[in-house]
Amino acid sequence: MSLNFSFLSRLALVYACFFAILCNAKYDPSDPDVSREIGVRFGPGSSGAFLAQNGMVTSSSFEATMAGLDVLRKGGNAFDAAVVVQFVLTVTEPYASGIGGGLFAVAYDSKEEEVFTLDGRETAPDAAEPDLFVGINGKVDKFSSRIDGGRAAGVPGTLAALAYLLDEYGTISMAEAVEPAARIAETGFIITEPFARNLAAHWRRLSKFPETQKLFSRPGGGPLQAGDICRNPELAATLRLIGREGVSVFYKGPIAQDIVATVNESKENPGAMSMADLADYKPIRREPVVSNYRGYTICGMDMPSSGGASLALMLNMLESQGAAFNGEWTAEQLHTLIDVQNLAFADRNAFMADSDFVSVPTDVLISKSYAQKRIGELKPNQGLSTPVSAGNPYKGVATTNATREESPYTTHFTIVDKNRNILSITSTLEQHFGCGLLVENRGFLLNNEMTDFNAHAKDSDGELTPNAPQGGKRPRSSMSPTIVLRDGKPVLALGSPGGSRIIGVTLNVLLNVFDRELELQEAINAPRVVARNRDPEIESPLYRDQALKESLEGMGYQLIDSQAVGSVQAIRINDSGWLEGAADPRREGLALGY
Numbered sequence: 001m002s003l004n005f006s007f008l009s010r011l012a013l014v015y016a017c018f019f020a021i022l023c024n025a026k027y028d029p030s031d032p033d034v035s036r037e038i039g040v041r042f043g044p045g046s047s048g049a050f051l052a053q054n055g056m057v058t059s060s061s062f063e064a065t066m067a068g069l070d071v072l073r074k075g076g077n078a079f080d081a082a083v084v085v086q087f088v089l090t091v092t093e094p095y096a097s098g099i100g101g102g103l104f105a106v107a108y109d110s111k112e113e114e115v116f117t118l119d120g121r122e123t124a125p126d127a128a129e130p131d132l133f134v135g136i137n138g139k140v141d142k143f144s145s146r147i148d149g150g151r152a153a154g155v156p157g158t159l160a161a162l163a164y165l166l167d168e169y170g171t172i173s174m175a176e177a178v179e180p181a182a183r184i185a186e187t188g189f190i191i192t193e194p195f196a197r198n199l200a201a202h203w204r205r206l207s208k209f210p211e212t213q214k215l216f217s218r219p220g221g222g223p224l225q226a227g228d229i230c231r232n233p234e235l236a237a238t239l240r241l242i243g244r245e246g247v248s249v250f251y252k253g254p255i256a257q258d259i260v261a262t263v264n265e266s267k268e269n270p271g272a273m274s275m276a277d278l279a280d281y282k283p284i285r286r287e288p289v290v291s292n293y294r295g296y297t298i299c300g301m302d303m304p305s306s307g308g309a310s311l312a313l314m315l316n317m318l319e320s321q322g323a324a325f326n327g328e329w330t331a332e333q334l335h336t337l338i339d340v341q342n343l344a345f346a347d348r349n350a351f352m353a354d355s356d357f358v359s360v361p362t363d364v365l366i367s368k369s370y371a372q373k374r375i376g377e378l379k380p381n382q383g384l385s386t387p388v389s390a391g392n393p394y395k396g397v398a399t400t401n402a403t404r405e406e407s408p409y410t411t412h413f414t415i416v417d418k419n420r421n422i423l424s425i426t427s428t429l430e431q432h433f434g435c436g437l438l439v440e441n442r443g444f445l446l447n448n449e450m451t452d453f454n455a456h457a458k459d460s461d462g463e464l465t466p467n468a469p470q471g472g473k474r475p476r477s478s479m480s481p482t483i484v485l486r487d488g489k490p491v492l493a494l495g496s497p498g499g500s501r502i503i504g505v506t507l508n509v510l511l512n513v514f515d516r517e518l519e520l521q522e523a524i525n526a527p528r529v530v531a532r533n534r535d536p537e538i539e540s541p542l543y544r545d546q547a548l549k550e551s552l553e554g555m556g557y558q559l560i561d562s563q564a565v566g567s568v569q570a571i572r573i574n575d576s577g578w579l580e581g582a583a584d585p586r587r588e589g590l591a592l593g594y
């Protein structure tokens with residue numbers, strides 16, 4: 001069963017390179033506009049963005065990228081490919097996203113020349129109350145007790161969102177869309193090193209969920225290792241059932257019954273999800289949050305994700321400072337970068353939540369005038385001491401710095417097709433392996449997205465915070481799928497996993513592209529500085545710069561040495577109209593085009 005992983009990864013690379021060269025017959029290295037190295041990325045250490053003319057897929061899974069590319073090469077569009085990629089991710093990266101979770105999509109429809117977003121966020125069951133995470137002792141359960149079992153699961157939104165994309169924009173049937181994933185689930189796929197590491201890290205936690213452990217166990221016991229084959233025939237059957245009968249089988253039929261039973265009969269923290277909760281689930285099409293930064297138009301996700309509005313606020317504050325961030329980072333620039341994130345995070349924590357349930361002053365928060373006022377709080381040569389207070393976008397809003405430890409999990413994929421339709425999708429189960437529960441007989445994991453609500457639902461004045469749990473409400477997210485336009489045309493699409501660090505990660509990469517004018521791959525590889533209204537996290541290569549570190553510490557910052565923050569998957573449409581795909585070396589990733 002066990003195969004040598006380094007051999008397999010080399011094999012995968014050779015296969016990918018071969019495939020890449022075959023597919024890139026039109027690549028002309030003598031063309032000065034496309035003189036960049038052609039290459040593929042798969043895992044840490046590889047280098048070079050991937051160049052292609054027609055279509056491009058970048059995701060965190062080899063099989064998902066290959067399946068998405070296959071759809072594009074056969075004439076499918078980016079919407080078809082996105083649905084196929086998400087189904088394959090459900091199989092090959094089952095701990096990060098899947099049909100038991102939720103997603104946000106930012107899309108460019110090239111026919112209508114418009115950006116729209118789709119909110120496929122998990123939703124609190126109708127029975128959820130603000131005291132969702134209050135234990136029998138009357139106290140809020142500690143984080144490690146909140147994340148497991150049916151109580152943490154929200155009504156899944158991913159499948160409904162995929163169905164919307166396929167119905168409204170796709171060219172293939174649901175049966176065709178599930179088939180690549182079903183085949184992989186049936187025949188098996190190779191466990192990669194990151195998969196094995198994640199599994200080992202969660203193994204003890206998963207011992208509370210024997211069905212889940214069984215799926216990911218070696219025949220002799222213990223977690224699957226890198227090089228092992230994982231098969232999931234129950235998931236193959238589930239996907240084919242959805243393909244045959246449509247998504248109603250998931251939201252109203254036998255799969256819905258199994259979801260409800262799994263959630264409510266969970267030995268660990270049973271939940272209270274009903275058939276009506278599933279039947280009522282709807283993905284919501286929303287306008288993007290739009291902001292402008294030095295001639296670029298940035299389109300992001302609106303509430304219930306705080307991603308788009310927080311990014312807009314950060315970029316507006318930076319723009320109002322005047323100077324662009326070019327060259328190597330200086331201590332002064334990092335000071336600004338850190339505190340801009342801290343200020344925006346204070347506002348995010350205080351005001352941002354599901355705007356269908358609470359009033360969110362988004363228009364004010366993303367306005368240039370508010371940013372101008374807010375950046376006035378920056379102190380020259382001195383870091384703000386955290387937590388900083390929220391601003392005052394309007395009177396009468398309860399302010400709180402309530403925040404929580406959000407996980408580095410989730411996944412992102414980006415797709416561009418030959419007609420330049422674009423999908424930028426961030427998809428999640430929240431924690432790795434979600435709430436730990438595998439839906440009975442169905443082979444997929446359920447999310448624990450309810451933990452993205454404020455478990456401490458009330459502020460110090462006893463008022464409910466905007467992100468308090470409530471039946472039918474969607475928990476605040478940080479997911480920041482983004483599409484950037486220049487002169488009305490899309491030029492860049494990107495996103496990242498990383499919990500509430502996602503926003504800062506995306507900001508770093510955007511600044512590297514916009515201001516520092518780095519090549520896309522360099523912009524992704526460059527060390528990141530992320531602040532969330534607490535001590536800033538500095539990735540190691542920058543942290544090890546003694547002079548920089550001492551200058552920042554002299555300003556009062558307590559720096560955290562961070563190994564790897566986020567995992568960006570991005571595609572850029574360059575001035576020649578070529579596609580540059582880049583995956584993040586911090587985790588697994590593969591960009592391929594044709």
Ligand code: GLY
Pocket residue numbers: 406410428429430431449452476477478479499500
């Ligand atoms: N669960 C991660 C997020 O939504 O931000």
